[in-house]
Amino acid sequence: MSYLIYSLRDLMSEWSDNEVSNLLLSFKCSADTDTEIFLKKKALNHESNDISRTYLILDGDAGNFAVKGYFTLAVKCLMIDDRADKAHEIYDQMNINKGVAQAYLLGQLSKADGTEKGLGKKMIDIALETFIEGNKMFGCRTVRLDCKNEPKLLKYYESCGFTPIGMSRDGTMHQMVAII
Numbered sequence: 001m002s003y004l005i006y007s008l009r010d011l012m013s014e015w016s017d018n019e020v021s022n023l024l025l026s027f028k029c030s031a032d033t034d035t036e037i038f039l040k041k042k043a044l045n046h047e048s049n050d051i052s053r054t055y056l057i058l059d060g061d062a063g064n065f066a067v068k069g070y071f072t073l074a075v076k077c078l079m080i081d082d083r084a085d086k087a088h089e090i091y092d093q094m095n096i097n098k099g100v101a102q103a104y105l106l107g108q109l110s111k112a113d114g115t116e117k118g119l120g121k122k123m124i125d126i127a128l129e130t131f132i133e134g135n136k137m138f139g140c141r142t143v144r145l146d147c148k149n150e151p152k153l154l155k156y157y158e159s160c161g162f163t164p165i166g167m168s169r170d171g172t173m174h175q176m177v178a179i180i
């Protein structure tokens with residue numbers, strides 16, 4: 001499998017607004033429509049406002065591209081509250097200061113309907129490589145993500161090196177971290 005990765009930021013500077021919007025609007029992910037909605041309705045705004053950076057895996061030829069998958073990276077600290085199991089050995093590596101761990105965020109990860117198995121894992125590898133570049137330049141070693149309460153998905157992220165450290169405050173998402 002070969003992959004062409006495009007930064008949404010670069011596409012926004014090189015393509016017309018219409019071309020970029022049409023590309024994003026063509027994305028379909030039935031397994032998790034929230035990820036589809038993010039790409040269609042929020043990714044451009046988040047990019048313009050420097051909230052996050054989205055990377056697209058594109059398929060096809062110039063003028064006829066389709067999004068096979070995408071992931072979104074950002075920075076978001078992790079609050080370690082009093083409910084946390086402080087004995088968890090991973091906490092020792094997270095540089096927690098006054099209940100806060102600075103962290104990189106893997107905010108979105110999604111592949112289009114019909115895309116081959118394994119693209120998600122490849123995107124995680126690329127995301128971690130990108131964070132490692134950040135780590136070399138300005139530190140921070142914790143990567144976080146929020147995983148839906150779906151046992152298969154939880155197991156999947158564990159197989160990709162993430163450790164669950166508890167539920168989000170509203171109890172809907174598993175908070176997971178990896179150390180780079």
Ligand SMILES: CC(C)(COP(=O)(O)OP(=O)(O)OC[C@H]1O[C@@H](n2cnc3c(N)ncnc32)[C@H](O)[C@@H]1OP(=O)(O)O)[C@@H](O)C(=O)NCCC(=O)NCCS
Binds near residue numbers: 032109110112117146
């Ligand atoms: C997450 C994702 C990118 C992983 O892609 P991948 O590396 O190619 O791996 P797979 O698609 O085979 O998924 C891995 C496992 O997670 C499961 N899984 C993936 N998304 C899931 C979801 N939304 N709900 C429940 N299970 C899910 C798959 O069924 C699979 O389980 P299996 O190995 O027992 O068959 C891809 O499955 C996807 O786009 N899922 C929908 C979007 C999503 O849920 N993103 C995560 C939001 S927290």
